[in-house]
Amino acid sequence: MAKRDYYDVLGLQKGAAADEIKKAYRSKAKELHPDRNSDNPKAEDQFKEVNEAYEVLKDAEKKAAYDRFGHAAFEGGMGQRPGGGGAGGQGDFASAFSDVFDDLFGDFMGGRQPGGRQRATRGADLRYNMRITLEEAYSGLQKSIKVPTAVTCTKCEGSGAEGGGEPTTCPTCAGMGKVRAQQGFFTVERTCPTCSGMGQIIKNPCSVCHGQGRVERDRALSVNIPAGVETGTRIRLGGEGEAGMRGGPSGDLYIFIEVAKHDIFEREGNNLFCRVPVSMATAALSGDIEVPTIDGGRSRVKIPEGSQSGRQMRLRSKGMPALRGGGHGDMFIEMAVETPVNLTGRQKELLREFEDLSEENNPESEGFFRSVKNFWDSMKG
Template sequence: MSTKDYVEKDYYKVLGVPKDATTAEIKKTYRKLAREFHPDANKGDAKAEERFKDISEAYDVLSDDKRRKEYDEARSLFGTGRMRPGGPGGNGYSFDFGDLFSGTQGGGAGGGIGDVFGGLFNRGGRQAQPRRGADVETEVTLSFEEAVDGATVPLRMTSQAACRSCSGTGAKAGTTPRVCPTCVGAGTVSRGQGAFALSEPCRDCKGRGMIVDDPCPDCHGSGRASSARTMQVRIPAGVQDAQRIRLKGKGAQGERGGQPGDLYVSVHVTSHPVFGRKGDNLTVTVPVTFPEAALGGTIDVPTLNGPAVKLRLPAGSANGLTLRARGKGATRKDGTRGDLLVTVEVTVPQQVDGEALSALEQYRDATASEDPRAALFKAAEGA
């Protein structure tokens, strides 16, 4: 947060609360506004997103007693950020403090008025910002049953975390890092570009805000080290092969109180010898005999995790007919289940003799006048 922001932005007005509002009142108002303007509730609305950022920025300052006190003192000292009319003869003039506050830290002789009031504005009006942890990628292989019903699996991950030897300071035991004189601990410097001041990471401290003179031998001054850990992760039911799952906040730890990164899990699902899958539905192919297909009947069908179900096979069922067993498929996100799609496959015996052969010959003779290919030849002749 820059000194210019402290002076020019009215955070009380942004939240719509009086200057003497209590912390509880500020928190209650913030929650109401945050729900109203949250990006998830206003898809594609740039104005709502900007309003949400302003609300969050105001709450970050006013909800912290120390920062709120500094903000109130800054507003009291400099007013709205522009000097009042005055001067000899009452000639009015205005002066924007932004030029003084932006300064030329690291790029010139003067650090601006922010250097004078360094104690009031957290070392020159800026402080090193929290840094979000890195995202972590990993993979997991599930069985077909685990993917359908969900499973809790152990995942071993290696990510960057604070070095245990120096507790993340980057300095050798017994020593401490010093504040970077170039950025005054902010981690960024402002460089003038005409009427604008552009902020960029400080080159001397590489954006950390601190300089380590005697680095830690384990992390070589970075303050970060590889850390291996095993955690139990719940894979939701209904996950599919090659799906990528995001687990928020399960990645690498942040720096200076920053939020942890996210964990991305790439899922691989092994095939099943009997069942297949189409979206939320499971599939299975069930063989039936010729008499069952011709005469109809009730057939038993296996399910993935449970007893077999009985399905009614209509008389005259053709090869490839699909039946449906409702609620016997994969688990959906809402807890309901898809269906089991049963494909009928008419089997033909490899060898026929005895009574079976005699019966088939009689059936053949009885149906000799019926040619199932007659319509095919007729259609070909008419083409």
């Protein structure tokens, strides 16, 4: 039986545009899909006929041949694409079905552009680890860094071709970036070995970038680090990553902050903790001490009489600034009552005398040893 005209199969006028062909195919494929026409024994043949027609008319070269010669253009193997089947075999059914999937989902998945030409490749994102001091994290800073990256080649302006010429369509895959091989009923699709999936080749590569459209170079950047950052803070610089391939958009640069450990202050969120040694006499009798603050200033703190090690006192708003505004955290002074060492004979004598007079001045010791005595008594029982 003679084949029907491909335009009639899709319900189109001869010479229809590519978008009309695609739209008609989607409609027909949905209407005649065998899964939706289980009661129609002819549905599968009609569905294959629609796919065969679309396989030819969607391709500019095949469509031009068909418009001129009709079905005769594909008799005896004419019109076959590298790595694909003829215009009526099993390869065309799988190919057309794959192509409509690409048409429907290609934009979402980052696939091919209309006409089979692949999009320029976006550059890779880069990571830069930056170590700063706690003081720098408190005040914020502007810092110059050098990032090894791929930048757009200035000689070819990112095209990859000598003299800024345009790449040409890959003859192996016809610009698809992929080749298909028939294995029985199945069609296997692989990345084109000639163009490495780009869909284009450069006949006269740039002498500087060798056809890549970009070159490796250290890039100097000035980075603003806001006040209040902490270890793990990530700063994104859009478009400052690697340059894209063949004029594609650049990736992003991510700066990961690490705040170095401080000799005096320990940070927890926006609060700071400072452990301050206090003499035994000051802790017992009260007194004033001077403590540093992260902004480089000083604060006087009164030690209450009878203070013990571990006691904390708060200095409000003397901590770290909030990263996105909202004031400052607090600073906590933690006392460490210090036992004197290297005592003179006279000091030892005074301490022994003090010890003899201090039987009722150590409530914590009394409470502890009372608990110990009760424990031992219970063990004996």
